[in-house]
Every structure is written in structure tokens, then in C-alpha cells.
Amino acid sequence: MRFLTAGESHGPQLTIIIEGFPAGLEVKADAINEELRRRQGGYGRGRRMKIEKDTVQIVGGIRHGYTTGAPIALVIENKDWRNWTEIMGPDPIEDPSSVKKRVSRPRPGHADLNGAIKYGHRDMRDVLERSSARETAARVAVGTIAKLYLKAIGIEIAGRVVEICGAKDTSPLPESIEVIREKTEASEVRCLDQKAEEEMKKVIDEAKANGDSVGGVVETIVAGAPVGLGSHVHYDRKLDAKIAMAVMSINAFKGVEFGAGFEMASLPGSQVHDEIQWAEGQGYSRKTNRLGGFEGGMTTGMPIIVRGVMKPIPTLYKPLQSVDIQSKEPFSASIERTDNCAVPAASVVCEHMVAWELALAVKEKFGGDRMEEVIQAVKLHRERSVAF
Numbered sequence: 482m483r484f485l486t487a488g489e490s491h492g493p494q495l496t497i498i499i500e501g502f503p504a505g506l507e508v509k510a511d512a513i514n515e516e517l518r519r520r521q522g523g524y525g526r527g528r529r530m531k532i533e534k535d536t537v538q539i540v541g542g543i544r545h546g547y548t549t550g551a552p553i554a555l556v557i558e559n560k561d562w563r564n565w566t567e568i569m570g571p572d573p574i575e576d577p578s579s580v581k582k583r584v585s586r587p588r589p590g591h592a593d594l595n596g597a598i599k600y601g602h603r604d605m606r607d608v609l610e611r612s613s614a615r616e617t618a619a620r621v622a623v624g625t626i627a628k629l630y631l632k633a634i635g636i637e638i639a640g641r642v643v644e645i646c647g648a649k650d651t652s653p654l655p656e657s658i659e660v661i662r663e664k665t666e667a668s669e670v671r672c673l674d675q676k677a678e679e680e681m682k683k684v685i686d687e688a689k690a691n692g693d694s695v696g697g698v699v700e701t702i703v704a705g706a707p708v709g710l711g712s713h714v715h716y717d718r719k720l721d722a723k724i725a726m727a728v729m730s731i732n733a734f735k736g737v738e739f740g741a742g743f744e745m746a747s748l749p750g751s752q753v754h755d756e757i758q759w760a761e762g763q764g765y766s767r768k769t770n771r772l773g774g775f776e777g778g779m780t781t782g783m784p785i786i787v788r789g790v791m792k793p794i795p796t797l798y799k800p801l802q803s804v805d806i807q808s809k810e811p812f813s814a815s816i817e818r819t820d821n822c823a824v825p826a827a828s829v830v831c832e833h834m835v836a837w838e839l840a841l842a843v844k845e846k847f848g849g850d851r852m853e854e855v856i857q858a859v860k861l862h863r864e865r866s867v868a869f
């Protein structure tokens with residue numbers, strides 16, 4: 482299974498092609514739209530999100546509400562495009578400077594300068610249009626289909642924000658994915674605890690007032706993954722490593738941890754490894770889940786707990802020092818429309834990247850051209866795991 486996306490942030494649309502989902506999976510546009518709505522929201526977003534109202538058009542591979550097994554093609558329009566038609570048009574224009582000045586002032590922390598040097602762009606718009614996290618809308622659309630596929634075999638996913646610039650939500654995880662969803666949906670920052678929410682909003686407001694930006698930590702929780710997704714046999718078959726890559730691929734993500742994560746560095750083995758137990762009719766489980774659902778690159782059957790850290794947004798209303806690539810003069814970067822915190826939105830993106838990697842792992846282990854084949858194979862594997 483694989484997917485590709487194309488499209489610029491201020492171009493007409495995002496275009497998505499996904500290959501490999503079996504036939505017979507129920508997919509409704511509304512389900513994708515609901516997840517797109519979740520990604521668009523969250524405290525700290527900028528003016529762009531007031532313009533967009535992301536909705537998906539299904540233009541291939543799904544008929545009468547079910548996948549056919551053919552490649553799935555999706556489109557998400559950029560409503561902002563109509564304000565950028567001249568600047569973003571594909572056709573040659575006589576005098577580019579009459580349309581708009583080149584973007585020649587790279588923002589520290591964004592892709593602008595590296596992309597310009599690498600691809601030889603004197604107008605850094607040709608970098609920023611594609612490096613923009615606008616593309617994460619496409620990933621959420623793909624991830625929603627992955628979530629539906631996983632749900633059909635008993636795997637559920639939720640996400641939450643655990644920190645924004647030092648303001649932490651230390652509340653324990655509720656037992657049920659449904660409760661996590663309800664509580665985070667009621668929160669403007671997608672955390673569980675109301676007091677933490679107020680603190681997080683405060684640090685976002687303070688940063689905004691100072692022309693600054695903030696990052697944070699998000700957590701994705703997966704319940705119901707069967708034992709043995711992924712493999713220990715080769716570096717590129719370890720599922721925790723693949724998930725880490727998928728999470729790190731989200732714009733502005735700089736680190737990933739599973740379970741107790743970096744805290745493990747200061748704990749002895751007796752306080753890290755999860756003791757194994759067995760019960761009639763239930764099979765094996767762990768007494769604790771400090772390893773976050775993975776041993777040997779394979780799922781243990783315990784919930785997967787993966788966290789990612791997002792750096793603060795690079796575009797700042799109070800700009801940092803940089804250099805104009807035309808004049809080579811130093812300057813304070815020009816002020817652009819921007820989010821000042823996108824951690825709540827990123828938590829939704831993280832859920833969907835994890836969903837995609839799990840869907841790949843399920844497909845690899847269980848195969849299947851039709852959904853009923855997948856469902857049957859997973860059921861048999863679960864029964865064998867309990868009886869083992």
C-alpha cells in the first residue's frame with residue numbers, strides 16, 4: 482500500500498492517490514470531512530483557517546460508499562486559491578515582478594533557504610508552497626481511510642495534547658478510547674484536563690502577544706492492535722521504527738518516544754520492563770505498559786502509546802534575523818500570516834500518520850483483496866494468540 486500527494490498550499494487543490502486498500506471497506510466522505518474539521522481547529526491557529534473549510538471530493542476507487550480495490554483518488558480544494566490565482570498560476574507570465582515580488586527572505590526554521598539552494602529557486606515561494614503543512618490535510622484524509630480499515634478489525638485510535646510550551650496535562654489516560662475522544666473534542670487545545678487547558682491557552686496567548694510561537698508534545702493512543710504486527714527480523718520491518726519515521730515526517734516534529742520514552746534513561750530495568758502474565762481465555766498480557774506497546778519491533782497486544790514533540794512555529798510576528806538572498810543584506814524577516822501554535826492540529830495529524838503505518842503493517846501481515854478476507858485472517862490470528 483502506498484499514497485502520494487500533490488499540490489501547493491495556495492494552489493487550487495491537494496490531490497491524493499492511495500493504492501492497496503482491499504475492496505469492500507465502507508468509506509463515506511462525511512467520515513473524512515469530520516477528521517478534516519478536527520485538524521483545522523485548535524487554539525492558536527491563524528487567519529488562513531478562517532478561509533478554509535476543508536471537505537473532500539472522492540473522485541476514484543470508491544463506489545456507492547465502498548472501496549472497489551482500485552486506486553482511491555481524493556481532492557481537497559484550497560479556498561484561499563482564489564486570492565492567489567495570479568501568483569500561483571501555472572502559465573508563463575510576461576513580467577513576473579508585476580504580479581508579486583519574489584520571496585527572497587528565508588525564515589529561520591522553515592524550509593525556505595535549504596530548498597532554494599537545493600532546487601536553485603531564486604523565488605522561495607517555489608519551496609514554501611510545498612513545505613507548508615497544508616499538505617497535512619491530505620495526510621489526514623488518507624489516515625481516515627486507514628482508521629476505518631483498522632476499526633473494521635477492532636483497532637481504534639485517539640490522540641491528545643500533553644504539553645504546550647511547559648504547560649502540561651499530567652492526567653492519566655482514561656481506559657476507553659471513546660472517553661479520550663469525547664474529552665479532547667470538548668477542549669480547545671485537545672487535552673484531557675480543564676485546568677491544563679486554561680494554562681495551555683494562556684501560554685499560547687502570551688506568545689501571541691509577544692509576536693512569538695510555541696510548540697509542544699502530542700500523544701497518540703492505539704487500542705486493540707493484535708500481537709505481532711511488525712517484525713524483529715530486519716531494521717526496516719520494525720513497526721515502532723516505521724511509526725517513528727511517520728511521526729517525524731510531520732512538519733515541525735523533532736522527536737518521538739514510546740511509552741515511558743526518554744524517561745527510561747533514568748530508570749532501572751525493573752521499573753521499565755513490563756511483567757508478563759497469562760489468564761485463561763485471554764492469553765498473555767503485560768502487568769504494565771511502560772514500553773508503550775512494542776517489544777522487538779512488534780506489537781505486544783498492549784495499547785500503543787507514541788508521543789511526538791513539535792517545535793515552535795518558525796514564522797514569527799516578531800521576526801528573527803536572516804539574510805535577503807538577493808541583496809545579501811541582513812534583515813528582520815518580513816511578517817507573514819501564520820499560526821502561532823498548531824500543536825492541537827498536529828495531534829490530529831499524528832493520529833492519522835500512526836493509523837497509516839498500522840494499516841500498512843496489517844496489510845503486510847494479513848494481506849487480503851476483500852475486507853472479509855482481512856477480517857477473517859485477523860480473527861483467526863487473535864484466536865491463535867489467545868490459545869498459544
Ligand SMILES: Cc1cc2nc3c(=O)[nH]c(=O)nc-3n(C[C@H](O)[C@H](O)[C@H](O)COP(=O)(O)O)c2cc1C
Nearest residue numbers: 591592612613614732733795796819820823826827
Ligand atoms: C498543522 C501545522 C501547521 C503549521 N502552521 C505553520 C504556520 O502557520 N507557519 C509556519 O511557519 N509553520 C507552520 N508549521 C510548521 C512548518 O510547516 C514547518 O516548520 C516547516 O515545514 C519546516 O519543516 P520542519 O520544521 O519539519 O523542519 C505548521 C506545522 C503543522 C504540523
Ligand SMILES: C=C(O[C@@H]1CC(C(=O)O)=C[C@@H](OP(=O)(O)O)[C@H]1O)C(=O)O
Nearest residue numbers: 527529530612613614615618818819820
Ligand atoms: C494551510 C494550513 O496551514 C498552513 C501551514 C503553514 C506552514 O508554513 O506550514 C503556514 C500557514 O499558511 P499560510 O501561509 O497560507 O497562512 C498555515 O495556515 C493548513 O493547515 O491547512
